[in-house]
Amino acid sequence: MSLAFLFPGQGAQYVGMGRLLAESDPQARHLFDRAARLLGPDWQQAVWEGPEELLTQTRYTQPALFVDEVAVAESLISHDVHPDFVSGHSIGEYAALCVAGTLSYDTALQLVALRGEAMQEALPPYAGGMAAIVGLPAEVIVSVCQDVSQSRGTVVVANVNAPDQIVISGEMAAVEAASRLLRERGARRVIPLKVSGPFHSPLMAPANARLQPALKEASFIDAHIPVVCNVDGVLRKEGEALRDALWEQVVRPVRFTDCLQTLYAQGVRDFVEVGPGKSLAGLVKKTLGSDVHVVSVEKPEEIEVFVREWSVA
Numbered sequence: 001m002s003l004a005f006l007f008p009g010q011g012a013q014y015v016g017m018g019r020l021l022a023e024s025d026p027q028a029r030h031l032f033d034r035a036a037r038l039l040g041p042d043w044q045q046a047v048w049e050g051p052e053e054l055l056t057q058t059r060y061t062q063p064a065l066f067v068d069e070v071a072v073a074e075s076l077i078s079h080d081v082h083p084d085f086v087s088g089h090s091i092g093e094y095a096a097l098c099v100a101g102t103l104s105y106d107t108a109l110q111l112v113a114l115r116g117e118a119m120q121e122a123l124p125p126y127a128g129g130m131a132a133i134v135g136l137p138a139e140v141i142v143s144v145c146q147d148v149s150q151s152r153g154t155v156v157v158a159n160v161n162a163p164d165q166i167v168i169s170g171e172m173a174a175v176e177a178a179s180r181l182l183r184e185r186g187a188r189r190v191i192p193l194k195v196s197g198p199f200h201s202p203l204m205a206p207a208n209a210r211l212q213p214a215l216k217e218a219s220f221i222d223a224h225i226p227v228v229c230n231v232d233g234v235l236r237k238e239g240e241a242l243r244d245a246l247w248e249q250v251v252r253p254v255r256f257t258d259c260l261q262t263l264y265a266q267g268v269r270d271f272v273e274v275g276p277g278k279s280l281a282g283l284v285k286k287t288l289g290s291d292v293h294v295v296s297v298e299k300p301e302e303i304e305v306f307v308r309e310w311s312v313a
Helices: 019-024 026-039 041-049 058-078 092-099 105-121 138-149 172-184 202-217 239-247 256-265 279-291 300-312
Strands: 002-007 085-088 128-134 155-162 165-171 189-192 268-274 293-297
Touching: 002 058, 002 092, 019 026, 019 058, 019 300, 026 041, 026 058, 026 105, 041 058, 058 092, 058 105, 058 268, 058 300, 085 092, 085 256, 092 105, 092 239, 105 202, 128 172, 138 155, 138 165, 138 172, 155 172, 155 256, 155 279, 165 172, 165 202, 172 189, 202 239, 256 268, 256 279, 268 279, 279 293, 293 300
Parallel strands: 002 085, 002 268, 268 293
Antiparallel strands: 128 165, 128 189, 155 165
């Protein structure tokens, strides 16, 4: 059976993430120090010291997640745990591309930093938002979003995370109106997300316009590990195809359910969530059921336990 590394997106971050690994692993320390030199000492201070409100700003969050996830992945690989496939959720896709060898660490980090800055500046602070909808079919959520968009402003499906978990995104008034209607339609839970903008919606078009020239100029080489991409759940290895898959990622939905189903069809039954949090592990279980094994690793002791178990599996 095959192994897939999964890299989480925004919402998984916490103040201090990666610090313990950097203190115990010289390679991880090098990656964090390199990022601090490229992004400035205030970035590392935001990641390791906070406050949380600062780290939540997209310009800090996205590079923080990228660096931490790559550091954890490299630690696993150094212990002879090698993925057969990689996939990432939103910003996690950049970590996947770096680990797969398509983008160099510096190039990916610079793209991620630009992406975070562009997404934060695309709209005034908190002019838009996102909410997770649990317990309603996708067609109901799409229908409500279409109805609300005709009268209250843009709101669309942004993430298809699991069969019963879909995230909507858009102008704040429209997201709030759609949330109310979806509660009335029987949603088990409606959870406003702690994000600073309406990500993966057409409102991110200004950010996409800023990012696209940098993507065009960046060097993408063919991956040595296949990557399953967000925009359509399709498996790719060619550098140009992977570049193309990032063109619209900022403004189109994350089809994470499709990514997981593609990995399952490729024979993957073992998944490792690489980085902070356990959200992707929950989505794997919801989507693929009990036929798979999934663990979340980020801290040194979690890596140590997984490596030991994997070596005797």
